[in-house]
Every structure is written in C-alpha cells, then in structure tokens.
Amino acid sequence: MDSSKKIGFWSVSSIVVGGMIGTGVFMLPGRLAVFGKFGLWSWLITGIGAMFIALLFSSLCSRIPRTGGPHTYIEEAFGKKLGFIGAFGYWLAGWMSVPAITIGAVSSFVSIFPNQDSFLFNLSIQLGLLWFIVLINLCGIYIAGVAEIIFTILKVIPLIIVPILALPYAQFDKNVILLPEDTDTVKVLIQASVITIWGYLGVEAATTPAGSIQNPTKTIPRAIIFGTIVTTIIYMLGTFSLMGNIHGETLRGLSSPYSNIAKMVFGGNWDVFISLT
Numbered sequence: 675m676d677s678s679k680k681i682g683f684w685s686v687s688s689i690v691v692g693g694m695i696g697t698g699v700f701m702l703p704g705r706l707a708v709f710g711k712f713g714l715w716s717w718l719i720t721g722i723g724a725m726f727i728a729l730l731f732s733s734l735c736s737r738i739p740r741t742g743g744p745h746t747y748i749e750e751a752f753g754k755k756l757g758f759i760g761a762f763g764y765w766l767a768g769w770m771s772v773p774a775i776t777i778g779a780v781s782s783f784v785s786i787f788p789n790q791d792s793f794l795f796n797l798s799i800q801l802g803l804l805w806f807i808v809l810i811n812l813c814g815i816y817i818a819g820v821a822e823i824i825f826t827i828l829k830v831i832p833l834i835i836v837p838i839l840a841l842p843y844a845q846f847d848k849n850v851i852l853l854p855e856d857t858d859t860v861k862v863l864i865q866a867s868v869i870t871i872w873g874y875l876g877v878e879a880a881t882t883p884a885g886s887i888q889n890p891t892k893t894i895p896r897a898i899i900f901g902t903i904v905t906t907i908i909y910m911l912g913t914f915s916l917m918g919n920i921h922g923e924t925l926r927g928l929s930s931p932y933s934n935i936a937k938m939v940f941g942g943n944w945d946v947f948i949s950l951t
Contacts, residue, residue, distance in 0.1 A: 680888045683897055685819030686880045688826035690901025693876030695908060699833060702873055703913050703931050707922035709866040710851045712859070714913055716866035717873075721906035724874040728902040731878050732895030739894075741885035744878050771875075815886040833908050836932055837915030840939045844918025851922035873909055877902060 706713030731744075740746045745764055749757025810821045853862065880897050884890040916931050919939065928934055 679816045681819035682888045686897035687901045688822040690880045692826045693879035694905045698873040703916045704926045707925040710853050712862045716870045717910045720870040728898045735894045736891045739884050739890040743882035837911045840915045846918045849921045
C-alpha cells in the first residue's frame with residue numbers, strides 16, 4: 675500500500691480511544707454508583723490492568739506487525755486451526771456487541787427528541803448510524819482514519835470539559851452512596867472492577883490494521899499506551915465528577931448522565947450538545 679494512504683499515530687490513537695470509550699462511559703457511572711467511592715477506585719485497578727494488556731499487545735505487534743490483530747498472534751504461536759478459532763471468536767464477539775453499542779448510543783437521543791421515543795424512530799436512527807459507519811469504512815483506511823480522529827475529538831472534548839467545569843459544584847458527602855461499615859472492601863472492589871473492565875474492551879483494536887499503518891512496530895505500541903492512559907483519565911474524571919454532582923440513587927437510572935449534569939450545572943441547551951457529540 676502507498677505510504678501516503680496509510681494512517682499515522684493520531685489516527686491509530688483515535689482508534690484506541692474511540693474503541694474503548696463507547697457506551698460504557700455513559701452506562702458504567704450509574705452501575706458503579708451502588709459501590710460508592712469504591713466504584714472510582716475500581717477504575718484505577720482496571721486501568722492498571724489495561725495498561726499491562728496494552729504493553730502485551732505492544733510487544734506482540736512489535737514482533738509480528740501483520741494485519742489481522744489478536745488472531746494473527748495466536749496463529750503464529752499455535753497454528754492456523756487455533757488462529758481460525760481465535761479469529762471466529764473475535765468476530766463473533768464484535769458482531770454480538772455492535773447491536774448493544776448501537777442501542778446504547780441511540781438512547782442518548784431521547785433527550786433531544788423526547789416526543790419521538792418510539793420503536794420505529796429508534797430503529798431508523800440505529801440503522802442510519804450503522805450504515806453511516808459502514809459507508810465511511812468503504813471509503814478506505816485513510817478516510818476512515820481521518821474520520822476517526824474527528825469523531826474522537828468531538829467525543830472526548832465534552833467528556834473532559836464538562837466534568838472539569840462541574841467539579842466546583844460537587845457535593846460528595848451528600849451524593850456518594852455510603853456503604854455499611856462492615857462491607858468487605860476486597861469483595862466490593864472485585865465486583866466493581868468486573869464492571870469497569872468492560873470500559874477497556876477495544877484496547878487491541880489498533881493491532882488489526884497493522885499493514886495499513888505507517889511504521890507499525892513503533893506507531894502501534896505508542897498509540898496503544900497513549901490511548902489507554904487517556905481513556906483511564908477520562909473514565910476516572912467523569913465518574914468522579916458525576917458521583918459528586920448527582921446522587922447515587924439518581925445516577926443509577928440515568929442513560930445519559932453527561933447530558934443531565936450539563937443541563938443541571940450549566941442550564942440552557944448544553945444537554946442537547948452533549949447528546950449529539
């Protein structure tokens with residue numbers, strides 16, 4: 675492939691960040707609310723674990739810079755049969771998760787069109803979103819990489835700015851759920867970490883198009899590590915701010931908490947902007 679049509683560090687980093695920061699950034703704060711302060715600590719625990727996974731994939735990609743991702747490493751080590759099983763399992767997991775991700779993404783539009791929350795309306799948005807992404811990918815890896823950068827920037831900016839601006843309004847003593855004094859800390863942290871690990875699915879995504887990346891043995895490892903660090907910061911910052919501004923019992927039932935916190939703190943139509951991004 676012509677090197678001018680290959681993607682570079684920022685496109686690959688966007689694939690990592692965009693792949694990990696999905697519906698989980700909206701769904702998980704509510705799930706973690708029941709764990710109180712331990713929900714925030716679980717992000718740190720799984721973030722450290724995700725960093726080790728990132729280092730593992732970085733090392734593998736440096737040794738085997740081939741297009742395909744995780745299943746190519748399995749094939750290299752154990753042969754084509756196990757490589758095929760790995761590829762099929764990876765494809766199946768992605769195929770099954772796409773509908774859930776699409777449904778979660780579309781749920782944020784409810785705040786924009788409160789009177790259009792019907793089955794046909796939601797289905798139309800879901801199918802439109804799926805085909806929009808398909809068309810972008812059909813344009814080629816370079817166009818898809820540029821689009822990924824744009825989408826990631828639009829996604830990340832509000833996820834950073836809104837929590838930071840909302841922090842001065844936080845009241846942790848009133849909003850964070852307090853667990854009983856006899857709570858088993860280790861057990862709670864394990865339960866919360868099982869939930870937060872979902873937020874790091876996709877850390878391996880950057881290894882898949884290795885053949886279409888400029889200098890993959892250096893670009894991919896740097897992008898994976900950088901993307902994992904950025905993702906951890908965003909998750910922890912968002913959860914910390916949301917827990918401080920929205921009572922845990924209320925947070926549990928919110929499908930788009932960032933929109934709610936934007937409207938609560940800033941007023942106006944900020945919630946619409948957050949839902950769109």
